Amino acid sequence: MKTAVTCLLALAWLPATANAAGGPPVSKDTQGCLDCHESATPGIVADWRRSLHARVTPGESLKKPELERRVSATSIPAEVSGVAVGCAECHTANATSHPDTFRHEGYDVHPVVSPRDCANCHPLEAREFSDNLMSRAHGNLEGNPLYGALCDEVNGRLAFDGTRLVSSPPSDVTRADSCLHCHGTRVTATGKRTLNTDQGDMEIPVLDGWPNQGVGRVNPDGSLGSCAACHARHQFSIEVTRKPETCSQCHKGPDVPAYRIWQVSKHGNIFGSVGHQWRFDTVPWVAGEDFTAPTCAACHISLVVAKDGTLYGRRTHRMNDRLERRLFGLIYSHPHPVDADTSGIRNRAGLPLPTELTGEPVESAVIGTAEQAGRRATMQRVCEACHSTQWTEGHFARLDESVRTADSLVLAATRIVQAAWEKGLAKGPDRKASPFDEPIERMWVAQWLFYGNSTRMATAMAGADYGVFADGRWSLTRNLRDMMEWLEARTKKR
Amino acid sequence: MKTAVTCLLALAWLPATANAAGGPPVSKDTQGCLDCHESATPGIVADWRRSLHARVTPGESLKKPELERRVSATSIPAEVSGVAVGCAECHTANATSHPDTFRHEGYDVHPVVSPRDCANCHPLEAREFSDNLMSRAHGNLEGNPLYGALCDEVNGRLAFDGTRLVSSPPSDVTRADSCLHCHGTRVTATGKRTLNTDQGDMEIPVLDGWPNQGVGRVNPDGSLGSCAACHARHQFSIEVTRKPETCSQCHKGPDVPAYRIWQVSKHGNIFGSVGHQWRFDTVPWVAGEDFTAPTCAACHISLVVAKDGTLYGRRTHRMNDRLERRLFGLIYSHPHPVDADTSGIRNRAGLPLPTELTGEPVESAVIGTAEQAGRRATMQRVCEACHSTQWTEGHFARLDESVRTADSLVLAATRIVQAAWEKGLAKGPDRKASPFDEPIERMWVAQWLFYGNSTRMATAMAGADYGVFADGRWSLTRNLRDMMEWLEARTKKR
Amino acid sequence: MKTAVTCLLALAWLPATANAAGGPPVSKDTQGCLDCHESATPGIVADWRRSLHARVTPGESLKKPELERRVSATSIPAEVSGVAVGCAECHTANATSHPDTFRHEGYDVHPVVSPRDCANCHPLEAREFSDNLMSRAHGNLEGNPLYGALCDEVNGRLAFDGTRLVSSPPSDVTRADSCLHCHGTRVTATGKRTLNTDQGDMEIPVLDGWPNQGVGRVNPDGSLGSCAACHARHQFSIEVTRKPETCSQCHKGPDVPAYRIWQVSKHGNIFGSVGHQWRFDTVPWVAGEDFTAPTCAACHISLVVAKDGTLYGRRTHRMNDRLERRLFGLIYSHPHPVDADTSGIRNRAGLPLPTELTGEPVESAVIGTAEQAGRRATMQRVCEACHSTQWTEGHFARLDESVRTADSLVLAATRIVQAAWEKGLAKGPDRKASPFDEPIERMWVAQWLFYGNSTRMATAMAGADYGVFADGRWSLTRNLRDMMEWLEARTKKR
Numbered sequence A, B, C: 001m002k003t004a005v006t007c008l009l010a011l012a013w014l015p016a017t018a019n020a021a022g023g024p025p026v027s028k029d030t031q032g033c034l035d036c037h038e039s040a041t042p043g044i045v046a047d048w049r050r051s052l053h054a055r056v057t058p059g060e061s062l063k064k065p066e067l068e069r070r071v072s073a074t075s076i077p078a079e080v081s082g083v084a085v086g087c088a089e090c091h092t093a094n095a096t097s098h099p100d101t102f103r104h105e106g107y108d109v110h111p112v113v114s115p116r117d118c119a120n121c122h123p124l125e126a127r128e129f130s131d132n133l134m135s136r137a138h139g140n141l142e143g144n145p146l147y148g149a150l151c152d153e154v155n156g157r158l159a160f161d162g163t164r165l166v167s168s169p170p171s172d173v174t175r176a177d178s179c180l181h182c183h184g185t186r187v188t189a190t191g192k193r194t195l196n197t198d199q200g201d202m203e204i205p206v207l208d209g210w211p212n213q214g215v216g217r218v219n220p221d222g223s224l225g226s227c228a229a230c231h232a233r234h235q236f237s238i239e240v241t242r243k244p245e246t247c248s249q250c251h252k253g254p255d256v257p258a259y260r261i262w263q264v265s266k267h268g269n270i271f272g273s274v275g276h277q278w279r280f281d282t283v284p285w286v287a288g289e290d291f292t293a294p295t296c297a298a299c300h301i302s303l304v305v306a307k308d309g310t311l312y313g314r315r316t317h318r319m320n321d322r323l324e325r326r327l328f329g330l331i332y333s334h335p336h337p338v339d340a341d342t343s344g345i346r347n348r349a350g351l352p353l354p355t356e357l358t359g360e361p362v363e364s365a366v367i368g369t370a371e372q373a374g375r376r377a378t379m380q381r382v383c384e385a386c387h388s389t390q391w392t393e394g395h396f397a398r399l400d401e402s403v404r405t406a407d408s409l410v411l412a413a414t415r416i417v418q419a420a421w422e423k424g425l426a427k428g429p430d431r432k433a434s435p436f437d438e439p440i441e442r443m444w445v446a447q448w449l450f451y452g453n454s455t456r457m458a459t460a461m462a463g464a465d466y467g468v469f470a471d472g473r474w475s476l477t478r479n480l481r482d483m484m485e486w487l488e489a490r491t492k493k494r
Helices: A028-040 A042-049 A058-062 A087-091 A123-130 A133-142 A145-155 A172-177 A179-183 A238-242 A244-248 A258-263 A266-277 A296-300 A369-383 A389-422 A439-460 A464-468 A473-493 B028-040 B042-049 B058-062 B087-091 B123-130 B133-142 B145-155 B172-177 B179-183 B238-242 B244-248 B258-263 B266-277 B296-300 B369-383 B389-422 B439-460 B464-468 B473-493 C028-040 C042-049 C058-062 C087-091 C123-130 C133-142 C145-155 C172-177 C179-183 C238-242 C244-248 C258-263 C266-277 C296-300 C369-383 C389-422 C439-460 C464-468 C473-493
Strands: A102-104 A107-109 A157-160 A165-168 A188-197 A200-208 A311-313 B102-104 B107-109 B157-160 B165-168 B188-197 B200-208 B311-313 C102-104 C107-109 C157-160 C165-168 C188-197 C200-208 C311-313
Touching (some): A028 A042, A133 A179, A145 A179, A145 C473, A165 C473, A172 C389, A179 C464, A188 C389, A238 C266, A244 C266, A389 A439, A389 A473, A389 B157, A389 B172, A389 B188, A439 A464, A464 A473, A473 B157, A473 B165, A473 B439, B123 B133, B133 B145, B145 B172, B238 B296, B244 B296, B258 B296, B258 B439, B266 C244, B296 B369, B311 B369, B369 B389, B389 B439, B389 B473, B389 C157, B439 B464, C028 C042, C028 C087, C028 C107, C145 C172, C244 C258, C258 C266, C258 C296, C296 C369, C369 C389, C389 C439, C389 C473, C439 C464, C439 C473, C464 C473
Antiparallel strands (some): B157 B165, B188 B200, C102 C107, C188 C200
């Protein structure tokens, strides 16, 4: 009844000694690193030996047919072209531009590999990523006084002095450990220190804001972002980046529960049930052949084709190429910002927001209707690998309605908190006070940061189970009723 | 120390071209579909090529030994019997009874395949499913004025007019995108429209309530349910339906967290750890051999046997065959309803509920004690494939206690909200007001819809970690204390 | 483009008949068990046939090189040494010390296998486990009047008498079904009863507190703990214990969300993406070779080495060998207790707590600074299999800050609840009332039991996404603001 069949699965797992046993040559410099690190940090060396970097040279990659190619450089320097991409190829690249470079066993080594280093072979990806909101995640948060006030209130200290709460802002260490863990820290080399090791004393750079792999990390060399945020070191496996668990590291919490929502969609259901049978290491990625339901990457990033080569989505590292609207992150949803750097946006009231407090977008800062329509069409093209036009259109009509209704429920909450400010029941921006510290203000923040976001995204990814009771519509309406009760009780009293 | 062994795992994954390369013949009509759809919707065609439908003919299925057979029809029409079950076999079946049928490239095609179509080969499953509460999920919700009031309040719109919240009911689009996503929409063909495509203009039906795969979908042909809710298109893999992620699409949220609870049971632990080694595509399903801990399907649905053929559970598509009591979904737990259509049930107070507001069941509407005992025994028989009688009895004694205590904590909350209504602190049904819109009423709903359900289910599936702090007993008692504080504060004031 | 490769994965899955077909001999007694149980409880027999217990004799195990050995006994009795470890070897071992022993088909069988039985072959593990806080989980909870009061309030019954809530403590059945499910019940043989079975009448022991596999179970033979809590019966697969889903059975809820936090760390991301390629059944466990990111076991328990045999972590069943500080479980974090039995600890105020209510540790009860430093170094050694010293130090600096700030936010909440007690706004221990039953007290408990714990652990395991919005810092500060509003409203009123 049950017969054992030979496993046809294409597995990325290879003995970590593959490279020793017949892979490409490693450079003399990399061999120098390996001589010690094979025993000093054996885990990452074994991890790297399993990577494509260790098994294919950039020169070999360049010869692949265009659709299969993973390097975007048109030419690669001779000294790198014929060897494995090893320790030295990344950690000593562009050494002079790296303030974190230190003299280490005869080499100029920098610990913090940056997108500029990766761009030696992957320049197109680096360029697209620099147009990606994510690459600006540090500055867009830290450079925005309103968001800064929210971070301070959420992550700060509070002491009870017997009468009231006395607040103080979070330390730099706490900042690095909270919002900036995902948004990225500013990493700076502040000096040197001597480390006593098994191999004797070593002088190493002192790095402030380290460790960090946040997507918008500000690197010592001035570049923005960390490719390792998604392309986990040191295997840099494309399987990892195509698996939803990678996105979930930053997109699972109540403020942006994309992963959780997708999990309870039919897409997530199919992946969770039979995704173990799929191929995650093929380029291009063939819909139906390699996978039968999309992960995050399939819809948003990957090069997706049909078996006959028909293009359904071209690869992009500017994550909003297929997105007309920003569904989460701010008070109201709005068309995507034109510029990845959003720190300069101001609305009519002078607030650093891409919408007014009534929800209208700041026209000059966001993409226009033609661009919106184009991006929606780009996404719908991906849907059409499996779905009919009617199916796809029905889905997007629901998204439009969800955006409208969730935004209107946020507007009602905004009006209530504004009424509280006007009546003097809470102290808001009109009195130069934080709009985020009092209980009624926290209720207002929860309305948009958790419930509005969840509801819109639950529709966008068809994870309705999340959109009703789990931080979705139930919470939107319940929280509003609670806010109203709060306001009524205090209004009557006066 | 580590030796590579040949993979003995029986994998369902086959090249999507399997069928082209030696599978059964496809009918002329299906070939007509494939000629275009291979490139028009390549994802679903590749998915289908991997299905048993593409690899085994109904005629071949009929010849299998009874326990291994997946078709329940005793005879199958000659024109279908000898070919793969392809596009045409489902999407042109019973064409005249489908108001969504349209003329498409020379064929009468309907987009909405219904249980009636599936019944051509699977009549027993269709019949059992029609006795399943789930097949009535649309009407049981939409036809119940009390549940309707809850849906309206949860999913509706609220605007703040400067003094109070003004509510309006959710749009049809929002309904389809919230409760009805799982419960099923009513899909109707409302007319035709012309679609401009790469292949020229096409006249297609306009479908209201589409897309939807809810388990209680009302189909254009009048039939109830969608088999694709669990048997995901177009691979229809039995592995998908046996994996818990399928159930989790609708049974994960705080109102019915069955999946989350099972995950933290020992059963979920074992599945999560070594389930990747199990066989999910064998019929019948052999306890211990094919799997070593149950998924949802094993306990509730599947044909489970021992290696020697001993029967532990017969396959059923009436999901409560092994359940004596409905643990979730309503104010109090209660014996399962006699009839899958519950919309006509009325308690002594005239409310459309299977219990009184004190928790007593409406005797005429629910199964009697003999039937309850029989269903419990049916479930215990499944337990006995691995557990001793003493173990099983101890487990069920805990469930009885959990039901009693959780229901009693719901009763206390009900009495508090009733006191609020009586004292005029909130407006309830006695004043023709919604019992679900005010904050104290929302607290009451949370008590049964989230906390009571969670507590009972945590016991039923031995996921105690969920039943204490995650929406379980902690929440039951805390919410009750909060409700009491609310009532006391307002009672004193007057 | 895609080539099928032969599966190189070392799979633990073997036909359940392996043992019949060439494995070691089974003892006559075990064969006696199998003769009936092969059909009486086929699931567990098939599960056992797949275990190492069924495939390797203790004698063979003893001959393995020390690092690969899984038995810690230096000699094993002749009658067990040469046979499979089957039913009889465990369920009839040490029969005379088992009050749950009963005469069954000619054998003296006990249902409750205890650590003392396992110690026949695994004495070192049993000894280490007895020094593990977990082995005392029953008594540490039940023997502590303060924790007892919390359990009573959380799991108890409440009835509304028309004016107020009347509370009564949880029944023994509810206790076994809530906290004690994980902490372990006290299992006692209270008598015998006759069971009517297919094989005729059987006299079996009546077991109170059964079933249970809690980690601190008090066994009928007086021993403490259940090895099956983590080493799930009857496959006893090391893969199960090394998979995080095992830990998640008790460490996922809001009081101790270790699993959820790890999931959104880079470690969890990598495991979730490519962990299916790893080897979980090799001893010792080779960092980089067998796995490329740690599960719970790798950091806390397992024997971890490099390929060249260098030791990174020695195996331990005393779970805090690598932990300097207890981050969760109590009001404030504190250095680990010296003694696994914590029920005798008293602080200066006489409360059964390892800290004062201000957070200072009870010096005599907790480990000193030298021991703390040693345990931190032991853990850091594991980190160094992959990470640089600078990386590791940066991580631990964040943990120190997180501990300080989370504890300070708990202190603020404690001061508020104390103010409420002092002002007579709530009834606390000073009036011999429960400190856990009133709403303001429940808010205080949530501050430490959920939010403080979550924040500290989110830092410890670098799962920042959890530490900000999901029960972390957002909740710490919001809850404090809410407590303050509660206190202010009531202070003004008077």
